[in-house]
Amino acid sequence: MAKLAMLFDLTKCAGCYGCVVACKMQNGTRPGINYNAVNVLEWGEYPKANQKFLSTLCMHCENPACVEICPTGASYKTENGTVLVDYEKCIGCGLCVNECPYEQRHLVEDDITSFPGVVAPYEEESVKRLKVVEKCTFCNERISEGLKPACVHNCPGKCRIFGDVEDPESEISKYIASHNAINIEGTSIYYVIPENMDRDLLPLAAVMSASASAKPAESKSSVGKYAVPAGIAVAGVAAVAVGVGISRKKSSKGGDNDNE
């Protein structure tokens, strides 16, 4: 059985936002809704300052809290591991939005388009989605045709890798092994991070290395709300505006690299 996953190589991401815009185009998302975000991370001071970019999107969890809480069965997990929303069943109650530990679900509340009063050709389908919850689908309509998700296809740094982690011959499986990637436990998301970057900057409480040789996950809260700072999804965009890193809760070991 396939298990589709996405990997972000933070050592390569240049924070160009190509993925965010490709996603908006592909999905015709309304103003203020981004299925994915690029968060600016910073640590260290001149002359040893570091900056990296953390991409976030729906983590396509193994046991998705959103699916569990959905009262109508609109949110569901497919056989290939992706988590989808059936808009026909969705009543827009928003329970899943609150439940998602990664804040990656978006209730379409306002009937607005990019340019007020105008439906552009790229929005003609998406304006039908109103009062429903939407989110990253791994570009289900593209991958079902054998294409890569829009954000992967249009990534200038080629730092996003998508594929089946159950297939040891897939590009993503090989990349995970060769680059000592970190899996966000219980999700379909992997990160490769620079050596000098604190893992606590990732959107997680518990991380585990996908490669067997790596050190075991540190014991942190692995249930309920994760150590994702409130507002991480929106902070990605807002933070860009003033170029600061995302805020985060103090890690259990107490970091010195708070980005406030």
Add this chain to the structure above:
Amino acid sequence: MGRKVSRRDFLKGSAAAGATLVAQPWSFVFPENVLAADSDAPVTYGYSFCDMCNTVPKCGVKATIQDNKIIKVESRENYPNSPLCSKGIASLQELYDPHRLLYPMKRTTPKGSSDPGWERITWDEALKTIAENLNKIKKEYGAEKVMFYAGDPKEGRPAIRRLAYTFGSPNYGCESSTCAKAPQLTTQIVYGRPTMGSAPSDKTKVCLIWSSNPAHSGPYGFHKLLASKEKGVKFIVVDPKVTPTVSSLADIHLQLRPGSDGALALGFAHVIIRDGLYDKEFVENWTHGFEEYAEYVKEFTPEKVEEITRVPASLIEEAAILWATDRPSTWIGSACGTAHSSNSHNNHRAIVSLIGLVGNYDVEGAVTMPTESISFNDSATTAFLREADLFPKIKDKRVDTDYFPVWAEIENTIQANRLVEYVDTGAIRAMVMVGGNAMMWPQSQLYQKAIEKMDFSVAADYYIRPWTHNFMDMVLPAAMCYERMAALGNFGRTIYLREPIVEPAGEARSDWRTCFEIGNALGFTKEFWGGGEKCEEEGIKEVLRTLNVPVTIDDLRAHPEGFNIPTEGPPKFKKYELGLLRKDGKPGFQTPSGKMEFTSSLCEKHGFDALPVYKEPLESPVTTPDLAKEYPLILNTGARLPFYTHSKLRDLPWLNQFMPEPVVFLNPKDAEERGLKKGDSVEISTQHGSVIMTAGITNIVMPGVIDVYHGWAKANINLIVPRHFDPILGFPAFKEGLCQVKKA
């Protein structure tokens, strides 16, 4: 349309029936093929290339089309420049921006009025008015009084240049006289040929990226640099900022004070010559002025250079030795980073001299020249531009010779940065412009006034841009990349033809057609193929006819994947030994001395320093300490953002979300000293004025330096930069003024 219910009707309905929709959401099945879900129109695909940034050639686009509308765009596979960046994807949003200019407009109020009173006119009226005005000025004052100018995007350049020379004016200029001509002309002065550097190849061991951030200025090529790093290429990156290029690639980061690039390069040379690491064979046989140069760099010890540049001496040593010993090493230059200094040319010359010094010129894996190049010139040909037959007869009437004699001797496009003076002295009385924005010049308000003062001016653009156009007489609607043909996309020996894939919006026309129509209206019927819908294609045919390789438009049409013209043999290197770099076919370089020039014969001839002498910025803590007391921060402007191109793209919601307001970035230390927090509204002031921006606080900016993006109509930083120009080539000092920041 062939649709039973239009989705626009649906939206109108849904807005009205919002309350119902809450309880009964719109029935929608997902996932399905959303593109053709309820439409009778077939889906087709079109291929184009983007024009959203200032890179040439552009990135490939695959468009999904339905009902003559593009509903999606994505990166075109198997195209030389790919993937698309955020700007490329957002081209779709610009295409359907309801604020686009769709019709020719003329002003109805006198110049100087706050409202131009734009009124729609026909193309016929527009062309007739333009022709009458230009011909009147030509008759009364001479054709050279009309300036022709190409801004951004650059695709209109060949057409407007042909128009200028055909009309009889040598005064064609473009926005590269503010930036990219700096590395091009400087390398031409030193080596006889322009280059902006070479990306690493399989043979490359070290890559020196100097004041450039290709992660953001050329995202399509960044994955190739990352791949080179994975293969083991070592990167030295020179930049005042910890850019993504630095944090993803740099093995050695030389974080210098803006404007001190020349000193750093001379420090490299000091170490290399001191340690005998230069290429003695190359220096002895192929260079001019080495002894003077070697003598001059003696004073640039790493310790002294540390003092000037703030780069630690140990890092300078390490980088210089790596550059000199682990060869072949290549260099990637910047179109603006080093250009925007009051010592621009000499700083840049000091940098590019390092290439020859260690024998890295035209060696495989180093900075190379093409072996069998196709004779493209400015995306066209010299014959198409009329540069060979008409320009020589009129060049003595160019306006810039007295100001920039070195430039005028080697470059046929004019240095446009003195437009204010050209207008004030009556040398220029009218302007035809494609693209362009007066915000690009230092103390831009002077340029607004200069444009306003002209007898007549007209621009073609996608939008009415009040900052510039409100001072003009007429604005013409320009067709976007998806709506137009020219110019060609050329990558080495592969050429791409772009066909329009959708109809132009409103009455928009390509810059090529607009220029040809103006030429036709001016009476040059034959030269511009009588104007009309087909003239653009005739122009392309003329370009192809005058290339040095056999290729027709039919060949290009038959090869939408790119028409490749094979080379006769493998690439050759050290072409200076083979007589392939000089026009006369003799060995050597196309310079006055016939050699690579450590001391420039041309600069010397015109009374400038022959050596690449380092001079402090005209405004700096060193040069103007008193000024620095009041304005202690260095104002570094113009570093690239990945989602905006200069003054453009600000109003596209997909991009605007990333920086909706103008931001000034400060180091936390500087912010703390001033009691500033992120998001504070702050005033940036210089001795020339002040603007208000939002504070961004980041460690990636050096202490003592602030980083400001340019081109904000609501907070144009160029209003308050010094109006200093490099004396030799005329580039503006956008990266070295002094300023202060305080809470607004």
